[in-house]
Amino acid sequence: MRRFGFLFIACLAAGTPAATAVAASHEKASPLHGPGSATHPAVSPDGLRLAFLSNFEGTAVDKPINFEIYIGDLEGEDLFRLTENDVFDADIAWSPDGKQIAFKTYRDGNDEIYVVGADGSGLRNLTRHEGSDSQPHWSPDGET
Numbered sequence: 001m002r003r004f005g006f007l008f009i010a011c012l013a014a015g016t017p018a019a020t021a022v023a024a025s026h027e028k029a030s031p032l033h034g035p036g037s038a039t040h041p042a043v044s045p046d047g048l049r050l051a052f053l054s055n056f057e058g059t060a061v062d063k064p065i066n067f068e069i070y071i072g073d074l075e076g077e078d079l080f081r082l083t084e085n086d087v088f089d090a091d092i093a094w095s096p097d098g099k100q101i102a103f104k105t106y107r108d109g110n111d112e113i114y115v116v117g118a119d120g121s122g123l124r125n126l127t128r129h130e131g132s133d134s135q136p137h138w139s140p141d142g143e144t
Contacts, residue, residue, distance in 0.1 A: 039067070042092040042101075049073055049118070051082065051092045051101055069103060071118065082120055093136045094118075102126070102136035 038054040053067040069089050072079035082101065083089045091104035102115045108125065111132040116123045127133040
């Protein structure tokens with residue numbers, strides 16, 4: 001398998017936020033865009049997918065900004081929304097095998113660490129206490 005380097009660019013051009021994955025060779029730029037902004041990219045361990053935070057669905061004037069996790073391939077295709085809730089999700093961390101994503105969310109009334117399959121299945125809370133949890137990281141073997 002040949003790997004390519006990519007640079008993720010979030011920009012605001014003519015009032016329209018957009019995100020772009022650009023091949024390091026400058027041969028191709030693939031837009032990952034929608035109405036809203038994109039930030040905090042995380043490339044999968046195999047280098048084929050990109051997870052990032054976005055409020056592509058937009059934000060109502062009377063609601064706070066709500067970033068969700070999206071995944072797409074580096075060609076800008078197969079983009080889908082991984083998380084969907086009324087609170088901010090953040091701190092994306094791919095498992096070493098690329099099958100799961102750990103992230104921080106406020107859905108339980110404080111910051112907790114959740115894990116979900118990269119296909120959106122198997123959502124579960126890993127931390128359950130009153131303290132604030134953030135910045136999940138996987139061990140190299142993904143087990144400990």
